[in-house]
Amino acid sequence: MTTIRPRRSALYLPASNARAIEKARTLDCDVVILDLEDAVAPDQKAAARDAAVAAVRGGGFGHRELVVRANAPDTPWGADDLAALAGSGAAAVLLPKVSAPATLVEARAALGDGPPLWAMIETCRAIVDLPAIADAAGATGLAAFVVGTNDLAKEMRCRPGATRAPLLPVLTQVVLAARMAGLIALDGVCNVLDDEAVVEAECRQGLDWGFDGKTLIHPAQIAAANRVFTPSAAEVEWAQAIEAAFARPGNAGRGAIRVEGKMVELLHLEEARRTLAIAHAVARR
């Protein structure tokens, strides 16, 4: 079976918040993102960097993938962040406001053979240059695109509203470019903290639009993301039916077969295997 790592729920927290770091070690999210960028005030940047490195070295996050979001390389803190994170053992370094492949190349030079890069896609320039950024993945160890919907909406001057319709063409381009380059694609955050139905609806959009998971800002958002991005019992059953049908001797060598009244092709078998791999990985937690 294909091995796959679920990234259904990726929780940001300010690395300057010791209580949140402690809490993250117990929360049911797949990814923890210690933020050094927008959630941290300028006068706390150095202390937050030290706290993030100490948290990574201290461990205790179990199955959770521990990612650190650095400040952009062109800020007063970016170079020191990358120097500190190079040998830290973080699962990835998330770079904000990546707008060109050159930013990834520079960050890779600073990190050496350190952590893989994840890139925030949150500027208009990045959207226009997405294929070039995605093409730099192999040379720079880029493994994921993470959408920054707040920054994007600000730059575009659009109003996403409840439907996020103005962002749909952009989000679709991010998914396309990520798939082209074999990258993980994580949807942007939902700013609504106290209404799980709203969070769940956004997660559902992200799933339907092709994302692997959603970035989150509060523990109360985790359950909805995990629920939505975990294959449902019906999806698992359907995937198993497809696998079983293709395994029947009578279907050997066939590219298209009938399963429960529907045409199913080898591409659906591939999808089915992916669904089962995710379900299996989630169940192993």
Ligand SMILES: CC(C)(COP(=O)(O)OP(=O)(O)OC[C@H]1O[C@@H](n2cnc3c(N)ncnc32)[C@H](O)[C@@H]1OP(=O)(O)O)[C@@H](O)C(=O)NCCC(=O)NCCSC(=O)C[C@H](O)C(=O)O
């Ligand atoms: C948004 C918050 C500032 C809300 O804070 P607050 O109202 O104080 O939270 P609560 O009182 O409801 O907290 C309850 C308990 O949960 C813990 N908590 C809260 N948030 C987190 C978290 N993110 N991770 C871990 N634990 C968290 C509190 O400590 C309480 O615990 P306890 O003491 O046991 O009761 C706050 O939630 C927050 O800071 N969220 C993260 C903000 C952040 O990281 N922002 C930056 C990333 S988002 C972004 O930049 C997106 C992108 O770039 C874009 O452009 O869109």
Ligand SMILES: [Mg+2]
């Ligand atoms: Mg942002």
